[in-house]
Amino acid sequence: MTAATATAPLLLEARALSFYRQDEPVFGPLDFRLHAGEVALVEGDNGSGKTTLLRVLAGLLHLDEGELRWRGSSWQRDSYSGDILFLGHHLGLKADLSTRENLAVAIGLYGQRAGGNIARVLAEIGLSGYEDEPVRRLSAGQKKRAALTRLLLLPATLWLLDEPYANLDRTGIELVNHLLEQHTARGGAALVTSHGAVSFLSGEPKRIRMHG
Numbered sequence: 602m603t604a605a606t607a608t609a610p611l612l613l614e615a616r617a618l619s620f621y622r623q624d625e626p627v628f629g630p631l632d633f634r635l636h637a638g639e640v641a642l643v644e645g646d647n648g649s650g651k652t653t654l655l656r657v658l659a660g661l662l663h664l665d666e667g668e669l670r671w672r673g674s675s676w677q678r679d680s681y682s683g684d685i686l687f688l689g690h691h692l693g694l695k696a697d698l699s700t701r702e703n704l705a706v707a708i709g710l711y712g713q714r715a716g717g718n719i720a721r722v723l724a725e726i727g728l729s730g731y732e733d734e735p736v737r738r739l740s741a742g743q744k745k746r747a748a749l750t751r752l753l754l755l756p757a758t759l760w761l762l763d764e765p766y767a768n769l770d771r772t773g774i775e776l777v778n779h780l781l782e783q784h785t786a787r788g789g790a791a792l793v794t795s796h797g798a799v800s801f802l803s804g805e806p807k808r809i810r811m812h813g
């Protein structure tokens with residue numbers, strides 16, 4: 602724990618988490634803590650369970666063993682779902698809707714951060730001129746950017762980002778790091794998986810190792 606996190610509120614605590622498929626262990630037992638203002642890099646080989654862990658935390662898979670606590674209370678999926686934003690391999694975009702329409706759907710489902718503005722956010726994310734383009738006509742990197750706009754508009758405290766840098770060019774990678782910095786500076790936290798080299802703009806992330 603750094604001096605900064607020593608005083609920051611504890612958001613997420615995982616104790617002896619384990620997950621099995623057909624009685625075969627996928628990961629665990631795993632212990633970690635995440636404070637407000639922290640980014641944790643989830644590390645491990647292909648198939649070590651990084652995506653599975655994020656899906657468990659997002660409430661999409663049932664936890665087999667262990668305990669999860671959120672802000673000091675026992676983890677109840679329904680009670681903190683609005684606090685969590687999961688960005689997975691499948692970006693959760695409707696291909697026939699425009700980027701603007703996709704964002705409106707996400708806001709309708711999860712609410713909107715105070716002061717959020719769709720047009721401004723699309724410009725900030727580098728999608729000016731593509732606001733009304735159906736998502737199926739966007740490049741892979743533009744689709745990733747369209748998905749990332751949710752980070753700017755939805756009100757979550759904990760971001761679960763599975764390979765957020767995939768398909769992004771250099772400015773896109775810097776953009777993700779900038780979003781992470783903004784988010785942690787206002788008390789948010791994030792768990793991030795990445796196979797590529799990650800250079801955080803400042804500081805070193807905490808590391809959660811799926812093996813050893």
Ligand SMILES: Nc1ncnc2c1ncn2[C@@H]1O[C@H](COP(=O)(O)OP(=O)(O)OP(=O)(O)O)[C@@H](O)[C@H]1O
Pocket residue numbers: 622627645646647648649650651652653654
């Ligand atoms: N839908 C599924 N059904 C059955 N097994 C699955 C499923 N999804 C993943 N697995 C298995 O669970 C294990 C962990 O997969 P997971 O995707 O969590 O790994 P990962 O660390 O994210 O991998 P990668 O680095 O390749 O993205 C793997 O052995 C995988 O084969």
